[in-house]
Amino acid sequence: MKGLKAIFKRELGSYFDTPVAYVFIVIFLVLNGIFTFYVGGFFERGQADLAPFFEFHPWLYMFLIPAVSMRLWSEERKSGTLELILTLPVSLTASVVGKFLAAWVFTALALLGTIPIWVTVNYLGDPDNTVIAISYIGSLLMAGGFLSIGSCVSALTKNQVIAFVVSFIICLAFNLSGFPMVLDVFNAWAPQFVVEVIGSFSFLTHFDSIQKGVIDIRDLIFFASLIGFWLFANVLAIEFNKGD
Amino acid sequence: MKDTLLEVTGLSKSFSGLKAVNNISLTVERGEVLGFLGPNGAGKSTTMKMITGFLTPSEGNISVAGCNIKEMPLLAKRRIGYLPEGAPAYGEMTPMGFLHFIADIRDIPRTHKKARIDEVLEKIHLTQVAHQPIETLSKGYKRRVGIAQAIIHDPEILIMDEPTDGLDPNQKHEIRQLIKEMATEKAILISTHILEEVDSVCTRAIIIARGEVIFSGTPLELASKSSYHNAVTIMVDSGLEKEIQLMLEEITEIKDFEITPQKDFTRMTMKPKVGVTDLRQSIQAKLDSTVYGIHQLYVEEGRLDEVFRTMTRKHESGGIHRT
Numbered sequence: 001m002k003g004l005k006a007i008f009k010r011e012l013g014s015y016f017d018t019p020v021a022y023v024f025i026v027i028f029l030v031l032n033g034i035f036t037f038y039v040g041g042f043f044e045r046g047q048a049d050l051a052p053f054f055e056f057h058p059w060l061y062m063f064l065i066p067a068v069s070m071r072l073w074s075e076e077r078k079s080g081t082l083e084l085i086l087t088l089p090v091s092l093t094a095s096v097v098g099k100f101l102a103a104w105v106f107t108a109l110a111l112l113g114t115i116p117i118w119v120t121v122n123y124l125g126d127p128d129n130t131v132i133a134i135s136y137i138g139s140l141l142m143a144g145g146f147l148s149i150g151s152c153v154s155a156l157t158k159n160q161v162i163a164f165v166v167s168f169i170i171c172l173a174f175n176l177s178g179f180p181m182v183l184d185v186f187n188a189w190a191p192q193f194v195v196e197v198i199g200s201f202s203f204l205t206h207f208d209s210i211q212k213g214v215i216d217i218r219d220l221i222f223f224a225s226l227i228g229f230w231l232f233a234n235v236l237a238i239e240f241n242k243g244d
Numbered sequence: 245m246k247d248t249l250l251e252v253t254g255l256s257k258s259f260s261g262l263k264a265v266n267n268i269s270l271t272v273e274r275g276e277v278l279g280f281l282g283p284n285g286a287g288k289s290t291t292m293k294m295i296t297g298f299l300t301p302s303e304g305n306i307s308v309a310g311c312n313i314k315e316m317p318l319l320a321k322r323r324i325g326y327l328p329e330g331a332p333a334y335g336e337m338t339p340m341g342f343l344h345f346i347a348d349i350r351d352i353p354r355t356h357k358k359a360r361i362d363e364v365l366e367k368i369h370l371t372q373v374a375h376q377p378i379e380t381l382s383k384g385y386k387r388r389v390g391i392a393q394a395i396i397h398d399p400e401i402l403i404m405d406e407p408t409d410g411l412d413p414n415q416k417h418e419i420r421q422l423i424k425e426m427a428t429e430k431a432i433l434i435s436t437h438i439l440e441e442v443d444s445v446c447t448r449a450i451i452i453a454r455g456e457v458i459f460s461g462t463p464l465e466l467a468s469k470s471s472y473h474n475a476v477t478i479m480v481d482s483g484l485e486k487e488i489q490l491m492l493e494e495i496t497e498i499k500d501f502e503i504t505p506q507k508d509f510t511r512m513t514m515k516p517k518v519g520v521t522d523l524r525q526s527i528q529a530k531l532d533s534t535v536y537g538i539h540q541l542y543v544e545e546g547r548l549d550e551v552f553r554t555m556t557r558k559h560e561s562g563g564i565h566r567t
Contacts, residue, residue: 080332
């Protein structure tokens with residue numbers, strides 16, 4: 001536990017030791033603003049809710065989260081600190097979880113930066129704040145899902161760019177798998193249950209219900225097990241590749 | 245009293261069929277500095293990586309202060325201080341921040357964490373740069389950060405992979421001094437391919453080539469393997485060497501002559517035949533009976549680099565996995 005805490009602390013601190021943190025937060029907030037107010041038509045809709053804000057999160061996370069996660073393990077590989085960390089008295093699982101949590105908390109901080117939008121909508125109208133709070137939690141859960149994918153992928157390479165691109169592709173696949181366009185391709189030839197399985201992996205579907213204020217235990221289990229699965233794969237990826 | 249802190253038996257490691265380390269056994273007692281020698285790619289780093297729990301051995305056992313690294317990895321890792329090759333560290337951190345991180349992971353109690361870090365910074369001469377990002381430091385300082393990190397918890401077993409590689413002579417001297425200071429209460433294993441290091445800091449040496457141990461003993465024993473062991477070297481006036489050689493050839497104990505002309509003098513080295521231990525006396529006696537002026541006469545202990553070369557050449561490796 002001590003080890004996990006130390007790893008977490010160092011990792012979170014390292015985001016702020018480099019300009020990465022600030023660049024990321026600024027881009028995240030600016031893009032959120034653009035999507036919500038221009039693309040999403042926040043004012044034009046004339047509705048006091050944050051649907052246009054949350055609606056774009058899966059797409060925003062798809063390429064911003066890989067930028068947060070790409071250095072998690074690839075940097076350790078490249079600089080040789082992987083050897084250091086694995087010879088310190090801390091278990092590999094604790095390191096993986098500690099680093100993941102640091103990246104997650106960092107994302108949460110960026111998300112906290114969007115609170116002014118929440119305040120704005122309260123100033124302009126009378127939104128259902130429970131729905132918004134649930135949506136925030138859902139958004140954070142989804143970010144965790146994307147992060148676990150990115151963390152695992154970054155454990156496979158020394159190269160951050162490769163880690164970024166591959167994570168982006170996988171995140172894209174997880175987003176698109178619920179899209180009618182994609183499902184139609186499978187509909188033509190695959191049995192119905194295959195189509196359903198593919199569709200059920202979509203972040204969009206799971207996030208959609210949460211975003212409407214519905215907490216379905218299945219959605220929570222989906223994200224939790226997804227994170228668990230990818231972090232487990234992350235541990236294996238390091239365990240079997242540490243010699244290179 | 246023997247106090248074996250590190251015991252390695254029958255250690256082997258293969259990478260995709262290639263044996264990088266083959267059946268290595270070694271022990272290090274408290275108070276010993278074991279020098280681990282070998283050409284590049286001989287398997288030194290791979291062995292150290294297995295001892296410190298980074299790589300999993302294909303075969304063999306490693307016991308660190310009584311803890312088996314396979315069965316109790318965390319307990320064993322707690323007893324070891326390790327400086328990996330190249331002294332990796334987080335570049336964006338300062339030595340101060342980095343040592344705090346290591347101290348936290350190593351579970352150094354909060355009450356004396358600060359004092360311990362200051363003490364180590366002082367000891368390794370890092371206080372001046374304690375607040376600069378590590379990536380901006382010179383190679384010598386980076387290496388020291390790595391050493392500081394390895395000794396922060398005052399480990400009983402210290403394992404250092406090429407601790408002086410790439411440092412200037414002053415820095416090398418300083419680090420060796422530090423190793424010697426710590427040697428009395430720890431078991432230390434250092435890898436190197438610098439032979440003077442073996443002479444100056446190690447109490448024992450092991451040479452490996454192609455993953456196998458080809459020598460194990462004290463630096464003196466190593467030197468005695470040299471064909472220069474007990475050889476006699478004299479300095480004579482240039483021009484006289486031919487006559488002197490003719491005269492000395494009468495001594496049957498001499499195996500061969502090596503003559504190196506220098507500026508004003510010529511150096512003559514006489515290697516003894518196998519089993520001859522007191523060549524000096526015969527040569528001295530012979531010279532005393534003549535009128536030739538001899539400027540210097542000394543007996544050689546043996547040349548480590550020569551032993552190293554002849555020993556490892558026999559095992560010359562062809563493109564083995566670089567570790």
